[in-house]
Amino acid sequence: MTTDPRPARSRTALIHAITDVLAQQTPDAVNITDIVKAAGVSRPTFYQHFADTTALTRAAALEKLTATFAAVDAQNLTPDAEGFTGRFTTALLTELRDDATFYRNVLKTAGDSALISELIGFLSDRLLNHSPFAAGVHSKTTEHESYAEFIAAGMSWSAMRWLCTDFTENNAPEAMAERLTAMVRAAAY
Structure with a gap:
């Protein structure tokens, strides 16, 4: 039995459409x-995937952010904590x-x-599972997932202000x- 590829294609097309719109126009123009x-x-296909444009926008943002991290990951930066983190964060x-x-x-x-919750969850996972600071976060507390979320929340707020x-x-x-990098290093060690 084969799976119908149309739902995945239509979802992807909607995400690409909103991404193109938000990269070129003011958000007021989105409908x-x-x-x-x-x-x-x-229009019914839209509603099969998303409740509204806000949900579509969130999905597009997280997909684009995931792709951005993947692109930076693909650069194969040196995995030492000092050099890696600065180069990785600069590239990101x-x-x-x-x-x-x-x-x-x-x-x-x-x-x-x-x-914001999805973004913090994404960054928290990255911190715990894909960063040289994971061991430091794990050693700080038995509540390492909550602590990683705390650090990710600060990173998110800083990055949003910076944008x-x-x-x-x-x-x-x-x-x-x-x-x-200095903030994460201080929080993790």
């Missing part, structure tokens, strides 16, 4: 009619800066507690990466 037209799907922030219009628009339209800057001087990706 379901334009999104389904751009995605080449029907550079990617976020390059897509700043999209992320700023996401925060304006879907920056609710559901998005609204001009990315120059003290707000250049390298400078912000240095500050974030």
Whole structure:
């Protein structure tokens, strides 16, 4: 028995459509009619996947963020805690800066507690399972998952504030990466 690929294709098309819209326009211009037209799907198909444009925007943001982390992971940066973290964070922030219009628009339209909760969960998982600081977080407390969420919440807030800057001087990706790395290092060790 084969699985029907249409649902996955239509969901992907909707995510690509909202991503394109939020990368180019103000969030005020977002409406379901334009999104389904751009995605080449029907309005009922939209509602099979998402309750509203906010849910679609959250899904697109998390998919784009996951892809950004994967792209940086693929750079195979040196895995030592000192050098890796700074290079990884600089590369990640550079990617976020390059897509700043999209992320700023996401925060304006879907920056609710559901998005923040999913973002913190994503970063917490990365911290516990894909970072050189995992051992430090595990050694700090038996509540390592809650502690990782605490650190991820601070990282999220810092990154969201940073996304609204001009990315120059003290707000250049390298400078912000240095500050974030220092904060995570201090929290983990």
